[in-house]
Amino acid sequence: MSSQVQSIVDKFGNDATRLMDIFIDISKDKGHVGEEDIAEIADQLNISRVDVEQTLSFYHFFSKEPRGKYNIYLNNSVVAEFMGREEVADAVEKATGTQFGSVSEDGLFGLYDTSCIGMNDQEPAAIINGVVFPKITTYRVRELIKSFRAGKTVTEMVNSFGGGQNQSALIKSMVTNNLNRRGAVIFSDHTAGDSFIKLGSMKPKEVIEEVKNSNIRGRGGAGFPTGLKWEFCTRAGNKERYLLCNADEGEPGTFKDRVILTEIPHLLFEGMVIAGYAIGAKEGILYLRLEYEYLQNHLETILDDFRKKGWLGKNVAGIDGFNYDIRIQFGAGAYVCGEETALIESCEGKRGEPRNRPPFPVSVGYLDKPTVVNNVETLCSVVKIIQNGGEWYKSMGTKETSGTKLLSISGDVRYPGVFEIEWGMTIREMLEMAGAIDPKAVQVGGPSGRLIGENEFDRTICYEDLPTGGAMIIIGQNRSILDVIKNFTEFFIEESCGSCAPCRYLTVILRNRLQKIIDGKGVAKDLEYLAHWGKQMKMANRCGLGQTAANPILSGLENFIQDFEAKIEKGKDFDTKFDLDKAIQESSRAVGRFPQA
Amino acid sequence: MSKPIVATTSLAGCFGCHMSLLDIDDRILELVELVDFNKSPIDDIKEFTQMCDIGLIEGGCCNSENIHVLKDFRKNCKILVSLGECAIMGGLPAMRNNIPIKECLEEAYLNGPSTKDANPEGILPNDEELPIILDKVYPCHEIVKIDYYLPGCPPTADLIWNALVALVTGDEMKLPYEVIKFD
Numbered sequence: 154m155s156s157q158v159q160s161i162v163d164k165f166g167n168d169a170t171r172l173m174d175i176f177i178d179i180s181k182d183k184g185h186v187g188e189e190d191i192a193e194i195a196d197q198l199n200i201s202r203v204d205v206e207q208t209l210s211f212y213h214f215f216s217k218e219p220r221g222k223y224n225i226y227l228n229n230s231v232v233a234e235f236m237g238r239e240e241v242a243d244a245v246e247k248a249t250g251t252q253f254g255s256v257s258e259d260g261l262f263g264l265y266d267t268s269c270i271g272m273n274d275q276e277p278a279a280i281i282n283g284v285v286f287p288k289i290t291t292y293r294v295r296e297l298i299k300s301f302r303a304g305k306t307v308t309e310m311v312n313s314f315g316g317g318q319n320q321s322a323l324i325k326s327m328v329t330n331n332l333n334r335r336g337a338v339i340f341s342d343h344t345a346g347d348s349f350i351k352l353g354s355m356k357p358k359e360v361i362e363e364v365k366n367s368n369i370r371g372r373g374g375a376g377f378p379t380g381l382k383w384e385f386c387t388r389a390g391n392k393e394r395y396l397l398c399n400a401d402e403g404e405p406g407t408f409k410d411r412v413i414l415t416e417i418p419h420l421l422f423e424g425m426v427i428a429g430y431a432i433g434a435k436e437g438i439l440y441l442r443l444e445y446e447y448l449q450n451h452l453e454t455i456l457d458d459f460r461k462k463g464w465l466g467k468n469v470a471g472i473d474g475f476n477y478d479i480r481i482q483f484g485a486g487a488y489v490c491g492e493e494t495a496l497i498e499s500c501e502g503k504r505g506e507p508r509n510r511p512p513f514p515v516s517v518g519y520l521d522k523p524t525v526v527n528n529v530e531t532l533c534s535v536v537k538i539i540q541n542g543g544e545w546y547k548s549m550g551t552k553e554t555s556g557t558k559l560l561s562i563s564g565d566v567r568y569p570g571v572f573e574i575e576w577g578m579t580i581r582e583m584l585e586m587a588g589a590i591d592p593k594a595v596q597v598g599g600p601s602g603r604l605i606g607e608n609e610f611d612r613t614i615c616y617e618d619l620p621t622g623g624a625m626i627i628i629g630q631n632r633s634i635l636d637v638i639k640n641f642t643e644f645f646i647e648e649s650c651g652s653c654a655p656c657r658y659l660t661v662i663l664r665n666r667l668q669k670i671i672d673g674k675g676v677a678k679d680l681e682y683l684a685h686w687g688k689q690m691k692m693a694n695r696c697g698l699g700q701t702a703a704n705p706i707l708s709g710l711e712n713f714i715q716d717f718e719a720k721i722e723k724g725k726d727f728d729t730k731f732d733l734d735k736a737i738q739e740s741s742r743a744v745g746r747f748p749q750a
Numbered sequence: 751m752s753k754p755i756v757a758t759t760s761l762a763g764c765f766g767c768h769m770s771l772l773d774i775d776d777r778i779l780e781l782v783e784l785v786d787f788n789k790s791p792i793d794d795i796k797e798f799t800q801m802c803d804i805g806l807i808e809g810g811c812c813n814s815e816n817i818h819v820l821k822d823f824r825k826n827c828k829i830l831v832s833l834g835e836c837a838i839m840g841g842l843p844a845m846r847n848n849i850p851i852k853e854c855l856e857e858a859y860l861n862g863p864s865t866k867d868a869n870p871e872g873i874l875p876n877d878e879e880l881p882i883i884l885d886k887v888y889p890c891h892e893i894v895k896i897d898y899y900l901p902g903c904p905p906t907a908d909l910i911w912n913a914l915v916a917l918v919t920g921d922e923m924k925l926p927y928e929v930i931k932f933d
Contacts, residue, residue, distance in 0.1 A: 729893055733814065735885075736884040736885050737883075740855070744874045
C-alpha cells in the first residue's frame with residue numbers, strides 16, 4: 154500500500170464525503186488517480202471501487218490515465234473564439250506536435266478543450282498546471298512551449314501581474330480585474346468586520362427580517378428571495394444546518410465572482426458569517442471552482458485572519474454560543490455543479506448530478522441536513538444590508554428588484570469587465586456603458602439565458618422584465634449567430650451530467666441538425682424540428698441545465714429567424730441530405746472496392 | 751371503394767416486427783377484409799406494382815440496398831411508418847456504430863471463432879452483387895421522411911393493429927398504456 158495515498162486519505166479523516174479533496178491532492182502529487190490509487194482509496198474508505206471511480210470520472214480535471222507534465226486547458230467559450238482561439242489552438246497543436254484531447258508521445262504536453270474558465274474579459278485564456286494564462290497569442294504559445302521544453306516551470310512563465318490583489322505575494326497572477334464600474338453595494342468602501350458591530354446586537358430572527366425587508370433575491374440567476382430561503386431553513390426541524398456559498402460560476406461569460414474573490418473576499422466571508430448566524434449554521438462551505446485555485450492561498454490567509462480576529466471559531470464576533478467556521482471545497486471542472494443540488498452532491502464527494510426536488514435543500518441538503526445555498530454576490534450584498542438597513546437597499550433598483558447587480562460584460566465591447574449597476578438599466582444603456590462595438594445581439598445570462606436582438610434592446614435588466622445572473626455576451630454584426638448558437642449548444646453537450654436522456658441525446662441531435670443548416674443543407678422542416686424538439690427540453694429534464702440547454706436555439710429562432718432562413722434551401726420542404734457515396738467510402742476502402750465514380 | 755394498400759419490408763431488422771404483426775392472431779382475418787397487401791414478405795411480392803397507401807418499415811439502414819429499398823418505399827407509399835426500435839433508432843445493429851468498419855469486417859470474416867480457420871485466404875466479401883455496408887447504421891428518418899413511429903422491440907401486436915386500424919379508418923388511435931409500456 155502506498156503510504157502517500159494512505160496519508161492523503163488520513164488527512165481527510167477517512168471520510169468518503171471528502172473524496173473530491175482526496176482526488177485533488179493525489180492529482181497534485183502524481184498528475185492522475187490511477188487504477189491502484191482507486192483500489193486503495195476504496196479499501197481505506199470502505200466503499201466500493203465503483204463509487205470511487207464514478208466520482209473520479211465525472212470531473213473534467215481528474216484523470217485515471219496519466220496526463221502530460223504540462224497540461225494545457227484551453228478555454229473554448231464563444232468569446233474565446235471571437236478573440237482568435239482557433240489560431241491559438243492551431244499554434245499549440247503545431248508547437249507541441251499533438252492534438253487536443255490527447256497527450257504528446259513524450260508525455261510532456263496534454264492538450265484539453267475546456268469550458269469557460271471565468272476569463273471571458275481576457276480571452277483566449279488557458280489554465281496550465283493550475284496557472285491562468287490570459288490573453289494568449291500565437292507568439293506567446295511558441296514562447297511558452299519552447300520554454301516548457303527547456304524545463305521552465307509554469308510560475309517562471311508568469312511575465313506580468315494583473316492589477317489590484319492579483320499582484321499581491323499570495324496570488325501573483327497575470328489575471329486582470331477589469332473592474333470597470335464600482336457601485337453602491339458590492340464594491341463600495343468597506344472595512345472588514347464593520348457589520349459585526351451591528352450583528353452582535355441582533356437576534357438571528359432580526360437578521361432574517363432585515364434581509365427579507367430588503368427584498369434581495371438570489372444573484373445566481375433564479376432570483377429566489379434570500380430572506381425567505383433563510384427562514385425556510387430555520388423552520389426545518391434539524392438543528393444541524395449548513396451554509397453553502399456557490400462560487401462555481403460556470404456559466405460561460407460570467408466572471409464577477411472572480412473579481413470579488415480577488416479584491417473583497419473578506420466581504421464575502423463576512424456575509425457567510427452573517428448568513429451562518431441567521432440560519433444557525435454549524436459550518437459554512439465555500440464551493441469554489443478549481444479554475445480559481447490560484448486564489449486559494451489568498452483566501453485561506455483571509456480565513457486565518459478571520460480566525461485570529463475571533464470572526465470565526467468559538468463565540469464568533471463576540472456572540473455568545475455562536476460557533477462557526479468556514480472551509481473551502483473545490484470542484485473540479487463541472488458546470489452542472491453550479492446547480493445547487495448538484496453542488497451539494499459534489500460537496501459530499503459524489504458525481505455532480507442534480508437531485509430530484511422536493512425535498513429542497515433548505516430541508517434536506519448537505520449531508521441530508523437543512524442547507525442554504527447562496528451565490529457569492531448575494532452574500533456580499535447581505536453585509537451591506539445589515540450595515541445600512543433593508544430600506545436603504547430597497548431605495549436602489551426597481552420596484553420588484555432591489556439593489557445592484559454585477560454584470561460580467563464580454564465579447565465585442567471596448568471595455569470588457571465587471572460593472573456594478575442598479576437594476577433597471579436598459580440593454581441599450583448597458584451597451585453604451587461598456588462601449589459595445591456594432592452590436593447585433595446580446596446573450597443575456599449566458600448560454601442558459603436568452604439571445605436577444607435589437608428589437609429587445611430597450612428592455613430593462615430586472616426580474617420584472619429581463620432577469621439575469623449577470624453574464625452579458627455582446628455579439629457584433631460581423632459574427633455568425635448560428636456559429637454562436639452552435640458553440641453554446643456544444644457547451645451543453647459537454648457539460649450535461651448525462652442523468653436525463655433528453656439532455657444527454659437531444660442536445661447532440663439538435664446540434665447536428667443545426668450543423669446541417671450551417672453547412673447549407675438545411676430545409677424548412679429542419680427549423681420546425683429544432684423548434685419542436687427544443688421546446689421538449691424544458692419539461693423533459695430534471696435540472697436547470699437540461700431545461701435551458703435548448704434556449705440558445707429557441708431564442709435564436711425567435712429573434713434571428715432571418716439568419717436561419719438565409720441558410721436553408723428554398724422551395725424544399727424535406728430533405729435529410731443523406732449522402733450515400735460518402736456513407737460507403739469507409740467500407741469500400743476496407744474491402745478494396747472502388748466502383749463508385 | 752377499393753381497399754387501402756399496405757406494403758411492408760424488413761431492412762436491417764430481425765423480422766421480429768413482422769412476427770409481431772402476425773401476432774394479431776385471428777384479427778388477421780379482419781385485416782384482409784380491411785386492406786390489400788402489395789410488396790411485402792408476407793405475400794412475397796418482390797416489387798411494387800402500384801402506388802400504396804401505407805408502408806411499414808422494419809429495421810434501420812445498414813447497407814446500400816436498404817437505402818434503395820427505403821427510398822423506393824418512400825416513392826411508392828403515401829404514408830411511411832417506422833416500425834420498431836431498429837427502424838426508429840438503429841437498434842441492435844447500431845451497436846457497431848462506434849467500431850471502425852474494418853475492425854467489424856475482420857472480426858466477422860477473419861478473426862471470429864467460427865471463421866478464423868475457415869477463411870485461410872483472408873477474403874472479405876466483395877462481390878459486386880453484394881450490397882456494400884454503410885459507415886454506420888442509420889435510423890430510417892435520417893434517410894427519408896417518416897410520418898409515424900411505432901416504438902417497441904418489437905411493437906406489440908395490439909399497437910400495430912391499433913395503428914393500422916386508425917390509419918385506415920381515420921379514427922383516433924387507441925394508445926392505452928399497456929401497448930407502449932416497456933418496463
